[in-house]
Amino acid sequence: MTNILVVNSSALGPHSVSKALVDNTVEKLKLSHPDANIVIRDVGANPIPHLTADNVVPEPETDAQKAARSLSDELIGEVQVADIVVLGAPMYNFGIPSTLKAWFDHLLRAGVTFRYTEAGPEGLLKGKRAIVVLSRGGFYSEGPLQVLDAQEPHLRALLGFVGITDVTYVRAEKLAISPEERESSIAHATTEVEAVVNQVSAAA
Ligand SMILES: Cc1cc2nc3c(=O)[nH]c(=O)nc-3n(C[C@H](O)[C@H](O)[C@H](O)COP(=O)(O)O)c2cc1C
Structure with missing residues (x-):
């Protein structure tokens, strides 16, 4: 059985373009993976706590530390x-929403999701396929604003x-x-979603 994890991070709820495109992606994936187990983690609608001192202790002892570790373990799992x-x-402001950053802060744990080796850092969450939907008010793929894009490069790094x-x-x-650019951009992204889901389905 295929496990699909869906992570949304828009604060705009039903008005979110990224969420609509993610929903579309998942609906299409379901056609080729009808038995998939789908877990939805919407950190925009239900933000997870930022890291605190309770998260960074090596061995949780207090109830607060244990609860913090347990949530991180669940997110990593x-x-x-x-x-x-x-x-x-x-x-958001050239980067990813702080709610999504908080999710990554829980996810990146040394010795569990990555490790340091003599040859450099090594990621331990291998063998996965990911589809990332990026939404933006402006245009950053090329041109003068490209240098301000701290969203896609950050996600690629993480x-x-x-x-x-x-x-x-x-x-x-x-x-x-403009409304025209918006409509055309969403239509283009929808076509791209279709293409990538076809790719993923063909590889399954
Ligand atoms: C708090 C906030 C900050 C934003 N910052 C930027 C920005 O720096 N650059 C940009 O092009 N659009 C920016 N936008 C516009 C959003 O990227 C755009 O509305 C996008 O559709 C949001 O994604 P969503 O529809 O999935 O919520 C911002 C929107 C919000 C609400």
């Missing part, structure tokens, strides 16, 4: 068992660091430029 990860990431390297990035850009 969801990724460990996932065959496919579908991630929705809006651009996912790559834990060993998730088989990733397709679908970009919905220019969403705030």
